[in-house]
Amino acid sequence: MSALLELHGLSVDIGNRSLLEEVSFSLERSQILGLVGESGSGKSLTALTITGLLPLIGGRVTGGRILFDGMDMAQLSDSSRRKLRGGRIGFVMQNPMTALDPVQRIGEQVDVVSRLHLGLSHRDARARTLDLMAQLRIPEAKAVAEAYPHQLSGGMKQRIVIAIALAGDPDLIVADEPTTALDVTVQAQIIQILTGLVRERGLALLLITHDMGVVAQACDRVAVLYAGRLAEERAVGPLFETPAHPYTEALIGCIPRDEMGAGGLNGIQGTVPSAANFPPGCRFHPRCDRAVDICRTTRPAPRPLSDNGGVACHLAQGGSL
Numbered sequence: 001m002s003a004l005l006e007l008h009g010l011s012v013d014i015g016n017r018s019l020l021e022e023v024s025f026s027l028e029r030s031q032i033l034g035l036v037g038e039s040g041s042g043k044s045l046t047a048l049t050i051t052g053l054l055p056l057i058g059g060r061v062t063g064g065r066i067l068f069d070g071m072d073m074a075q076l077s078d079s080s081r082r083k084l085r086g087g088r089i090g091f092v093m094q095n096p097m098t099a100l101d102p103v104q105r106i107g108e109q110v111d112v113v114s115r116l117h118l119g120l121s122h123r124d125a126r127a128r129t130l131d132l133m134a135q136l137r138i139p140e141a142k143a144v145a146e147a148y149p150h151q152l153s154g155g156m157k158q159r160i161v162i163a164i165a166l167a168g169d170p171d172l173i174v175a176d177e178p179t180t181a182l183d184v185t186v187q188a189q190i191i192q193i194l195t196g197l198v199r200e201r202g203l204a205l206l207l208i209t210h211d212m213g214v215v216a217q218a219c220d221r222v223a224v225l226y227a228g229r230l231a232e233e234r235a236v237g238p239l240f241e242t243p244a245h246p247y248t249e250a251l252i253g254c255i256p257r258d259e260m261g262a263g264g265l266n267g268i269q270g271t272v273p274s275a276a277n278f279p280p281g282c283r284f285h286p287r288c289d290r291a292v293d294i295c296r297t298t299r300p301a302p303r304p305l306s307d308n309g310g311v312a313c314h315l316a317q318g319g320s321l
């Protein structure tokens, strides 16, 4: 079976800055792909490109292509792309707290999606909204539907944003940091709900997060971005057991050893370079304790790993480090 979503060598610029460079990964139905990397690595840009929203922030695709269910997104008309988003592709944007309209009742904000994308009547749309709210374990759904966003907790608002993403009956959900602003218990509940939906409905989920703990718990595959390039892409088991890229290894090293985060929050030294200051060669080299001469001059080409994954590091030779 071919993948539902395929990125082939995707490159994106904003102005004269190259912010994504030849990013490739694929996602199948019933699968959760975690897209990880520190702040500024290009996760949201990838999400905006997949959902066709890149022009809104002045970005453009300069290379590669995105296939959704075999369709080349670049060949679609603007109206077809708009139909896909909200319909077959549900998008949970980063900062959902601002994604809801403060002056519209919650129910109406969910209803409109199924009216628009599934052609439902007002009455059927509301029934669907209440049903989705129940699936998302929102208590007293009828009362919540009549409420305004400011009357709900962060966790409830987040569930509503997910309900909006689900309302058009999507095949793919792109969820950009869907739990970041929430407390740990609510985070766990929302991740559990999302994974349940993937398994029950055969959805595909692109889960963007900087939390490797969430990735280990929820994802099937992982794509690791660093400074706009893909560092590694693997199934979750091998990635955690034998990371092939030093950056992946460093991210795994950042996972708190216990729930309180005590005893080992080893942040990675330094920060992701900005696009104005990408270093030559491997962009991770100034922070990599394994760097050798070639790393400072030559970009490591992505290469396949024996387990159906891929890595871009001069020292990874078809196996892990």
Ligand SMILES: Nc1ncnc2c1ncn2[C@@H]1O[C@H](COP(=O)(O)OP(=O)(O)OP(=O)(O)O)[C@@H](O)[C@H]1O
Binding pocket: 014, 019, 037, 038, 039, 040, 041, 042, 043, 044, 045, 046, 057, 058, 094, 210, 274, 275
């Ligand atoms: N509208 C924009 N105009 C110019 N540069 C931008 C714009 N949006 C993002 N960038 C740049 O693109 C790079 C990637 O940004 P992006 O928002 O995709 O990162 P991210 O991985 O989602 O980070 P975070 O974890 O903080 O959400 C950053 O260097 C950022 O400064």
Ligand code: SF4
Binding pocket: 245, 246, 247, 282, 283, 284, 285, 286, 288, 289, 290, 291, 292, 295, 300, 312, 313, 314, 315
């Ligand atoms: S290519 Fe070199 S600098 Fe980059 S991650 Fe591999 S060893 Fe480190």
Ligand SMILES: [Mg+2]
Binding pocket: 043, 044, 045, 094, 176
């Ligand atoms: Mg982001």
